[in-house]
Amino acid sequence: MTSRIQDNAAPGLDLAAAVARDAADPLAPFRDRFDIPAEVIYLDGNSLGVLPKGVAERVAESVASEWGTGLIRSWNAAGWIDLPRHVGARIAPLVGAEPDCVVAADSTTVNLFKVVSAAVSLRPERTKIVTETRNFPTDNYIAEGVIRQCGDRHRLVHVDRPQEIAAALDDDTAVLMLTHVNYRDGSLHDMAALTRAAHDAGALVVWDLAHSAGALAVDLAGCNADFAVGCGYKYLNGGPGAPAFLYVAPRHHGGFRQPLSGWFGHRDPFEFTPQYDAAGDIGQYLCGTPPVLSMVALDAALDVWEGVNMTALRAKSQALTGYFIELVETRCAGHGLTLISPRDPDSRGSQISFTHAEGGYAIISALIAEGVIGDFRAPDVLRFGFTPLYTSFADVWHAVDRMAAIMNERRWDKPEFHARKAVT
Ligand SMILES: *Cc1c(COP(=O)(O)O)cnc(C)c1O
Numbered sequence: 001m002t003s004r005i006q007d008n009a010a011p012g013l014d015l016a017a018a019v020a021r022d023a024a025d026p027l028a029p030f031r032d033r034f035d036i037p038a039e040v041i042y043l044d045g046n047s048l049g050v051l052p053k054g055v056a057e058r059v060a061e062s063v064a065s066e067w068g069t070g071l072i073r074s075w076n077a078a079g080w081i082d083l084p085r086h087v088g089a090r091i092a093p094l095v096g097a098e099p100d101c102v103v104a105a106d107s108t109t110v111n112l113f114k115v116v117s118a119a120v121s122l123r124p125e126r127t128k129i130v131t132e133t134r135n136f137p138t139d140n141y142i143a144e145g146v147i148r149q150c151g152d153r154h155r156l157v158h159v160d161r162p163q164e165i166a167a168a169l170d171d172d173t174a175v176l177m178l179t180h181v182n183y184r185d186g187s188l189h190d191m192a193a194l195t196r197a198a199h200d201a202g203a204l205v206v207w208d209l210a211h212s213a214g215a216l217a218v219d220l221a222g223c224n225a226d227f228a229v230g231c232g233y234k235y236l237n238g239g240p241g242a243p244a245f246l247y248v249a250p251r252h253h254g255g256f257r258q259p260l261s262g263w264f265g266h267r268d269p270f271e272f273t274p275q276y277d278a279a280g281d282i283g284q285y286l287c288g289t290p291p292v293l294s295m296v297a298l299d300a301a302l303d304v305w306e307g308v309n310m311t312a313l314r315a316k317s318q319a320l321t322g323y324f325i326e327l328v329e330t331r332c333a334g335h336g337l338t339l340i341s342p343r344d345p346d347s348r349g350s351q352i353s354f355t356h357a358e359g360g361y362a363i364i365s366a367l368i369a370e371g372v373i374g375d376f377r378a379p380d381v382l383r384f385g386f387t388p389l390y391t392s393f394a395d396v397w398h399a400v401d402r403m404a405a406i407m408n409e410r411r412w413d414k415p416e417f418h419a420r421k422a423v424t
Pocket of ligand 1: 208211
């Protein structure tokens, strides 16, 4: 390895060049807002974001003071009752939502059920829900559940290739349900174009932003999206099982009902009326009592977004992912790793995936054993997430340096690395 600092335009592939890129990175100071374990290179923020500084203290304070001392009074005094809307309002700018159109609630999966049901009910005469075969399984499973719930009048249409989606939309399509950034290969849909195509066919669109929110700027209002859901524990760093969020365009508020008609979605829950009277606004998408401590953690985690320029975030994400591809293809060449993420930076989110026929799981296990944390998706995908607020170019360099050693010496090919754990 040479340690020559290069001052020409094309950055070199040595460590010094990575260090120089970090020195020039306007987002580098944000890393200090997180507690990242020493000796770990964390490339899995697309699965579980790291712990932002201040969150542990905020949660401890909520437990000790708001719960311990305030007790039931804290619903009012500490604003617990407002958390779903308050946290939603803080997520709104990250996804380009209008005011009062986002709430934090439940899980991504449960929120999908609510919004897909609502969308289907707005197109009662139509019978198709269009999705992608390669969509995240829970999304498609939920669509199947909605269809059963609606008396099996609908059909779930699986499209195999992204370029075939628009052609699958017709005058019998009620809903187009897509994930903006694909969980396996990181490919990114053109939200504006596909939303337009769905609307041209008279259908509504549900976007899953699990791998978009906090990874790149999303413009739900600008794209005229109808509904969206997203995840609190990936790029939003809200902690394991953090509340998810959902978005409903203002034009759809109050015009129909979502099926989980719990008391928190009532116009006035504390009137305790015998019949359900749906709130006319985004509040209708709440269901029951929110998990307050998890809401507090997510709320505190959102502090890291203060002052973040989303254009710079996207530029760094594209640079990190491009750099990773270049390093892996150079330093791990000839070892059977095949890039499945788009090479065009404008066509991908903030993750990079490779396949490896024999060793996918074992290579990830060996990397984790050496402190480089990515993850594996069956049957053969090695997935690496790049979180622009805390991943450095030097992290990427060191990760690939260790990966090259593991590949060159076939260190991954040991029985202990092949044995699958319950969570991959
Ligand atoms: C991570 C992810 C989910 C997760 O759903 P949960 O309800 O939190 O388990 C859903 N959809 C997509 C596309 C995801 O990437």
